[in-house]
Amino acid sequence: MDLGIVLLTTHRLIWRDQKNHECCISIPLSQVIFFEEQAAGIGKSAKIVIHLHPNPSNKEPGPYQHSKFSHIKLSFKEHGQIEFYRRLTEEMTQKRWENTPASEPMPTATGSKTGRTRAVGIVGIERKLEEKRKETDKSISEAFEDLSKLMVKAKEMVELSRSIANKIKDKQGDITEDETIRFKSYLLSMGIANPVTRETHGSGTHYHMQLAKQLGDMLQAPLEERGGMMALTEVYCLVNRARGMELLSPEDLVNACKMFESLKLPLRLRVFDSGVMVVQLQSHSEEEMIASALDNVSDKGSLTAEEFAKLLGLSVLLSKERLLLAEKMGHLCRDDSVEGLRFYPNLF
Amino acid sequence: MRRGVGAGAIAKKKLAEAKYKERGTVLAEDQIAQMSKQLETFKTHLEEFASKHKQEIRKSSQFRVQFQEMCATIGVDPLASGKGFWSEMLGVGDFYYELGVQIIEVCLALKHRNGGLITLDELHHRVLKGRGKYAQDVSQDDLVRAIKKLKAMGNGFGMIPVGGSYLVQSVPAELNMDHTVVLQLAEKKGYVTISEIKDSLNWERERASHVVDHLLKEGLAWLDSQAEGEPQYWLPALFSEIASRDVTPEEANQMTP
Numbered sequence: 001m002d003l004g005i006v007l008l009t010t011h012r013l014i015w016r017d018q019k020n021h022e023c024c025i026s027i028p029l030s031q032v033i034f035f036e037e038q039a040a041g042i043g044k045s046a047k048i049v050i051h052l053h054p055n056p057s058n059k060e061p062g063p064y065q066h067s068k069f070s071h072i073k074l075s076f077k078e079h080g081q082i083e084f085y086r087r088l089t090e091e092m093t094q095k096r097w098e099n100t101p102a103s104e105p106m107p108t109a110t111g112s113k114t115g116r117t118r119a120v121g122i123v124g125i126e127r128k129l130e131e132k133r134k135e136t137d138k139s140i141s142e143a144f145e146d147l148s149k150l151m152v153k154a155k156e157m158v159e160l161s162r163s164i165a166n167k168i169k170d171k172q173g174d175i176t177e178d179e180t181i182r183f184k185s186y187l188l189s190m191g192i193a194n195p196v197t198r199e200t201h202g203s204g205t206h207y208h209m210q211l212a213k214q215l216g217d218m219l220q221a222p223l224e225e226r227g228g229m230m231a232l233t234e235v236y237c238l239v240n241r242a243r244g245m246e247l248l249s250p251e252d253l254v255n256a257c258k259m260f261e262s263l264k265l266p267l268r269l270r271v272f273d274s275g276v277m278v279v280q281l282q283s284h285s286e287e288e289m290i291a292s293a294l295d296n297v298s299d300k301g302s303l304t305a306e307e308f309a310k311l312l313g314l315s316v317l318l319s320k321e322r323l324l325l326a327e328k329m330g331h332l333c334r335d336d337s338v339e340g341l342r343f344y345p346n347l348f
Numbered sequence: 349m350r351r352g353v354g355a356g357a358i359a360k361k362k363l364a365e366a367k368y369k370e371r372g373t374v375l376a377e378d379q380i381a382q383m384s385k386q387l388e389t390f391k392t393h394l395e396e397f398a399s400k401h402k403q404e405i406r407k408s409s410q411f412r413v414q415f416q417e418m419c420a421t422i423g424v425d426p427l428a429s430g431k432g433f434w435s436e437m438l439g440v441g442d443f444y445y446e447l448g449v450q451i452i453e454v455c456l457a458l459k460h461r462n463g464g465l466i467t468l469d470e471l472h473h474r475v476l477k478g479r480g481k482y483a484q485d486v487s488q489d490d491l492v493r494a495i496k497k498l499k500a501m502g503n504g505f506g507m508i509p510v511g512g513s514y515l516v517q518s519v520p521a522e523l524n525m526d527h528t529v530v531l532q533l534a535e536k537k538g539y540v541t542i543s544e545i546k547d548s549l550n551w552e553r554e555r556a557s558h559v560v561d562h563l564l565k566e567g568l569a570w571l572d573s574q575a576e577g578e579p580q581y582w583l584p585a586l587f588s589e590i591a592s593r594d595v596t597p598e599e600a601n602q603m604t605p
Contacts, residue, residue, distance in 0.1 A: 143400075143404045143411065146400065147415060148418070149393075150393055153393055154390065154419075154422055154424055157390055158422055158423045160379060160383050167375075167379070179380050186380075186384065188429050189387065189433050190390075190424060190433065191427070191428045192423065193423075232502060236449065236452065236501060240449050246436075247441060247445035248430050249430045249497065250448065250500040250501045252429050253501065254501060274504075274520040275520050276502050277502030317519070337565075338564045338565060338571070340565065341565065
C-alpha cells in the first residue's frame with residue numbers, strides 16, 4: 001500500500017510518495033473528464049475516483065506512457081476527502097489553467113495508485129508557478145498585471161536603499177543624523193529591513209517614539225490592574241482592539257517598547273529566560289515581586305503556577321515567570337513531577 | 349555625524365565631492381534625496397493601484413498569496429509596520445494584524461485544554477467561527493503568515509510540521525526534535541504508547557519515557573492509564589473536534605494522575 005500526499009494546484013494534481021520524495025506523479029487537470037466520491041464503508045475508506053482522458057498524442061515522456069486503466073482512485077484513510085473534493089470541484093469549475101500559463105511542461109503519468117492522502121496547502125506549488133508567471137507575463141488578469149508593474153518600481157526602491165545602506169556602512173560621504181533618521185523612515189514606509197541598524201533600542205524612528213509615548217499613557221491603568229506586568233501578546237490584543245483600525249504590527253509594538261528606557265518612560269520591556277516578553281511598570285520592583293511570591297507560597301505551603309495565578313488574578317504564564325524568578329533568586333525550590341511543577345519555600 | 353562647518357571643512361568637502369563625482373560615484377546623501385523623490389512617486393502609484401484593486405486584497409486569499417510572494421521576492425515585508433505604505437494604503441496590515449489578535453485569543457481560550465498546542469485546521473475553523481458570517485474569508489496561508497509575524501513578540505509562537513499540516517504552538521514550552529517526532533507519531537491516532545515509540549523510532553524505553561513525561565508536564569499530553577494493554581498518552585491538540593468536548597481546568601487536572 002503506497003502512502004502519500006496529494007496536492008492540488010490550479011493546473012495539476014500531484015501525488016508524492018510519503019517515504020520516497022523523489023517519487024512523484026503529476027496529472028494535468030485538463031486531463032480530467034469527471035470525478036466522483038465513493039463513500040466510506042466498513043473496512044473501506046472514503047475515496048475520490050478521477051476519470052481521465054486517454055493520452056494526448058503530444059504527451060511528454062514520463063514514467064508511464066500509458067496504462068490500461070482510465071481512472072485513478074485516491075483513498076483517504078483518515079479524513080480530508082470532503083475538503084479535497086470541494087477544492088477539486090472549485091478548480092475544475094474555474095479552469096484557471098486555461099487562462100494562466102503554467103511552468104514548462106512536466107512529465108505526466110497515468111496509473112492507478114491508492115494511498116493514504118490528506119489535502120495539504122497549495123502555497124509551495126503556487127510559489128513556483130508565480131515566479132514563472134511573472135516572467136511569462138501574458139494574459140494575466142489586470143490586477144496581477146498592475147501588481148507586477150508596481151513590484152518592479154518597488155524593487156527599484158529596494159535596490160536604491162541597499163546602495164545607500166552600503167555607502168553608510170562604508171562611510172562614503174557625510175550623512176547627517178537628520179538624513180539617517182529620514183532614511184530609516186523611508187525604509188519603514190517601504191517595509192525594507194534596515195541593514196545598517198545595530199540598535200538594541202528599537203528602530204529609532206519618530207513613529208515608534210510617538211508610539212512609545214502613547215503606550216506609556218495607555219498602559220498605566222491596565223498594568224496597575226494586572227499586578228504591574230503584562231505579556232506582550234496581551235498588550236498587542238489590548239491596544240489593537242482599542243484602536244479598531246490602523247492597527248499596530250507586532251514589530252511596531254516591540255520597536256516602540258524598546259524605546260521606553262531611552263525616552264525615560266515609566267515602563268520597561270523585559271524578556272524572560274523562557275523567551276516570554278512582557279511590559280512591566282518601572283515602579284513594580286523585582287524585589288517586591290519576589291517577596292510577594294515568597295509570601296504567597298509560604299502562606300499556602302506550596303503553590304503551582306495555576307494556583308498562584310488564581311490567587312493573584314494573573315495569567316498562568318506570568319505567574320509561572322514570577323515563581324521561576326523567585327526560584328532563580330534562591331527563595332523558592334521546585335518539585336517537578338508529572339503531576340505538575342510545584343514551588344516550595346527554599347529552606348536550605 | 350555632523351557636517352563640518354567653517355571654511356576649511358567646506359573646502360575639504362568640496363574636494364571630496366569633486367573626487368566622488370570624478371569617479372562617477374553618487375554620494376549617499378544625494379541618493380537619500382533621490383530616494384525621497386522616488387518614494388513620493390511610488391506612493392502615487394501605490395495609491396492608484398489601491399484605488400483599483402484594494403478590494404482584491406481583502407476579498408481574495410489567492411491574491412494575497414501572490415502579493416506576499418512577490419513582496420518576498422523583491423525583499424519587501426509589507427507587514428513589518430502598520431506605518432508602512434502597504435499597510436496604510438492597501439489595508440494589508442489591518443487584515444493580518446487583526447487576524448493576529450484573533451489567533452492569540454483562540455489559543456489563549458483553548459490553552460487549558462490542549463496545553464498550548466493546536467492543529468492549524470482547528471485554529472482555522474475556530475478563527476472563521478469567531479469572525480462571523482459576514483467577515484472575509486481567511487485561508488490557512490493567511491494564518492501562517494499572521495503567526496510568523498506574532499513570533500516577534502516572544503511567547504513561543506511556532507509551527508511544528510505534523511502529518512502533512514502543522515501544529516501551532518503558542519506557549520514557550522521547549523520542544524526539541526525528540527518531542528516533535530513523537531508528536532508526529534501520535535498524529536495518526538491522537539495518542540501514542542511507549543511501545544509504539546520504541547518500535548517505530550527504535551529508542552530505548554528511557555528516552556521514550558523522558559519525552560512523554562515532558563509532554564505531560566507541559567500539559568500537552570494526558571495519560572490514560574486505564575487503557576487496555578499499556579498506558580496511552582493522548583494529545584488533546586490532535587483530538588478531532590467531533591470526538592472531543594470542552595473540559596474545565598478542574599476536570600483537566602483530574603485527568604492527569
